[in-house]
Amino acid sequence: MTPVLRIALAGNPNAGKTSVFNAITGAHQKVGNYPGVTVEKKQGVCRWGDHELHIVDLPGIYGLTPHSDEEVVARNYLFFEKPDAVIAVIDASNLERNLYLAIQLKELGVPLVLCFNMIDVAKSRGYEIDIRKLSRRLGAQIIPTVGHKEFGINDLLETTVAVAQGKNGLRDVPVNYGRDIENTIGDVSELLAKQDGRYSDIQRRWVALKLLERDEEVRSKIKSPQVLELADKNADRIEELYNESPEIVIAEGRYNLIAAVCRDAVKGPPLERRTKTDRIDSVVAHRILGIPIFLGLMYLIFELTFTIGAPAMDLIEAGFIRLGDFVNSFWVPGAQSYLRSLLVDGIIGGVGGVIVFLPNILLLFLAISLLESSGYMARAAFIMDRVMNKIGLHGKSFIPMLIGFGCSVPAIMATRTLDNRRDRLVTMFVIPLISCSARLPIYLLIIPAFFPSKWNAPMLWLIYVIGIALAVLSAKLLRTTVFKGETSPFLMELPPYKVPTMKGALFQMWERARLFLRKAGTMIMGVSIVLWALSSFPRLDAERLDPDPSVAVRQQMDHSVAGKIGQAMEPVIGLMGFDWKIGTALIGAFAAKEVFVAQMGIVYSLGEVDEESGTLRDKLRQAYTPLIAFCIMLFALISSPCMATVAITRRESNSWKWAIFQLIGLTVLAFVLTVLVYQIGVRIIS
Numbered sequence: 001m002t003p004v005l006r007i008a009l010a011g012n013p014n015a016g017k018t019s020v021f022n023a024i025t026g027a028h029q030k031v032g033n034y035p036g037v038t039v040e041k042k043q044g045v046c047r048w049g050d051h052e053l054h055i056v057d058l059p060g061i062y063g064l065t066p067h068s069d070e071e072v073v074a075r076n077y078l079f080f081e082k083p084d085a086v087i088a089v090i091d092a093s094n095l096e097r098n099l100y101l102a103i104q105l106k107e108l109g110v111p112l113v114l115c116f117n118m119i120d121v122a123k124s125r126g127y128e129i130d131i132r133k134l135s136r137r138l139g140a141q142i143i144p145t146v147g148h149k150e151f152g153i154n155d156l157l158e159t160t161v162a163v164a165q166g167k168n169g170l171r172d173v174p175v176n177y178g179r180d181i182e183n184t185i186g187d188v189s190e191l192l193a194k195q196d197g198r199y200s201d202i203q204r205r206w207v208a209l210k211l212l213e214r215d216e217e218v219r220s221k222i223k224s225p226q227v228l229e230l231a232d233k234n235a236d237r238i239e240e241l242y243n244e245s246p247e248i249v250i251a252e253g254r255y256n257l258i259a260a261v262c263r264d265a266v267k268g269p270p271l272e273r274r275t276k277t278d279r280i281d282s283v284v285a286h287r288i289l290g291i292p293i294f295l296g297l298m299y300l301i302f303e304l305t306f307t308i309g310a311p312a313m314d315l316i317e318a319g320f321i322r323l324g325d326f327v328n329s330f331w332v333p334g335a336q337s338y339l340r341s342l343l344v345d346g347i348i349g350g351v352g353g354v355i356v357f358l359p360n361i362l363l364l365f366l367a368i369s370l371l372e373s374s375g376y377m378a379r380a381a382f383i384m385d386r387v388m389n390k391i392g393l394h395g396k397s398f399i400p401m402l403i404g405f406g407c408s409v410p411a412i413m414a415t416r417t418l419d420n421r422r423d424r425l426v427t428m429f430v431i432p433l434i435s436c437s438a439r440l441p442i443y444l445l446i447i448p449a450f451f452p453s454k455w456n457a458p459m460l461w462l463i464y465v466i467g468i469a470l471a472v473l474s475a476k477l478l479r480t481t482v483f484k485g486e487t488s489p490f491l492m493e494l495p496p497y498k499v500p501t502m503k504g505a506l507f508q509m510w511e512r513a514r515l516f517l518r519k520a521g522t523m524i525m526g527v528s529i530v531l532w533a534l535s536s537f538p539r540l541d542a543e544r545l546d547p548d549p550s551v552a553v554r555q556q557m558d559h560s561v562a563g564k565i566g567q568a569m570e571p572v573i574g575l576m577g578f579d580w581k582i583g584t585a586l587i588g589a590f591a592a593k594e595v596f597v598a599q600m601g602i603v604y605s606l607g608e609v610d611e612e613s614g615t616l617r618d619k620l621r622q623a624y625t626p627l628i629a630f631c632i633m634l635f636a637l638i639s640s641p642c643m644a645t646v647a648i649t650r651r652e653s654n655s656w657k658w659a660i661f662q663l664i665g666l667t668v669l670a671f672v673l674t675v676l677v678y679q680i681g682v683r684i685i686s
Contacts (some may be wrong), residue, residue, distance in 0.1 A: 120149075276497065291383060
């Protein structure tokens, strides 16, 4: 039986932990949530020698004091799950800040390996690190790495396995906090040993430290009132003696050790040296040029998405047309068959109409992942902080909104990084106004069908900008009415720029593609079949159908459940220029936005199976005007989010009231704005 070792990966945000995790595990990963919280749980597997390593990528944290769900999750895993070894990923170019977490991990008593990541960046900045001396001073093995280039990963794994087996050969180096605090730690530890036998010597010292820091999470685990009373008494004495809270005094002790160790083993660059990151930031993060550069980059991405993606999209579209013709060849031309209609109209017409946009989606997320891994997206949040602050939102709100370009569900989950509940709720409400990848197939269907090719990228850029503008205005309105209050200050670390690797970007792109294809093969297929059934039944008797096939199709559609629902909606949606076909597609889009394309494919393929019937874009161009097409995109952009978004809003806000408020509010806003655009547009055109 292969021995299994459990390895935890810990580190500060922006230390390159994800690149190290990807280099170790490759494609052998799975992502979920920790039980009870919406904190992402990433796990992976790799083989090293005779061992199978189960790698857990803990959330990015700065320390082990629980100020957020991420820190609680990470600390509980390290303390209670007791992994065989912990790899602390350290930004080698920013040692003094990153080593704070490493010192706390040493105090926790976990078998520790220090991964000095981005060692190339540290060297380029002029740092000279004596790895052996630093290793002895910290009491932990140190392995230099460059995660995104996979440099040092083999050495890291070999050392980690040795440490997990107790072969590190290094002594522990506890922080000395001075006689007063050390005596206090000893007193609390001694009483804890008498009252509670669950902890080892090193764990008792750590628990005593946390009790002196008044850590509520640790206090809740202590059953002895005498231990808590002694800890509180000594914490009050320390505060009186040092005129600072015990937490600050203890933190200063850790930083003093780090400073002494770094003075002894690290030679830094001249203070006046200006880094490459500083030079780039002087342009891209400029207070005036920053926002135009950001908007220009997004426009360039959309232009490339259309230009490069068009040939591949045409090939996939042609492939699905041929597949439909092939399936049709098993039936006599003109013959009616429910199975033929289900396969060709329901599944191929529905799901195929969504998958055809896969190349564009892949290109869009490849570009976004390259910007993220280069370090630019953190600058985008910094740049937008001035705008966000003016509308009453925190600069960090821009990060969930950026994630919203991918999907609203993880974007809403990402609002957990916001400390202020008002900021969190407002950000949750406006995230659905950011065009997610589920809306992209709608835009990619509509824009080339109704607008000249030279206008494709500008139109896509325009619809995204409209969403951002509406999100900004809605946030301002909510912040001045429903959620009045002060906005917390913006604090965010900007990572150094680095050249992204194509391997990492392609891996993230494939993850997006896999999720998109899985969604197309499950939810979208299921909803497509339901919508096909609603559009096909009940069937009209043959003698009641008009001899003209096109009229007969209309009669059958009018008679179907979908037709009757659409006809009931037409008096209202007609104000936006929509007919019953668009109405039924919008109902299906509540399950998943991509279903709008699937339903339009179903409606316009039913009864039209000859090779000359044309593509869906051709049929839409014949049925609607560019004004109606724009209104479809506008309504899809603003209207009620999908079911999953409503569910996650309820979960994150812990209230159905806010989820329903979001659902109704966005739908009403979409209706009002789309009616205004259509009615004004009709009058201008006429």
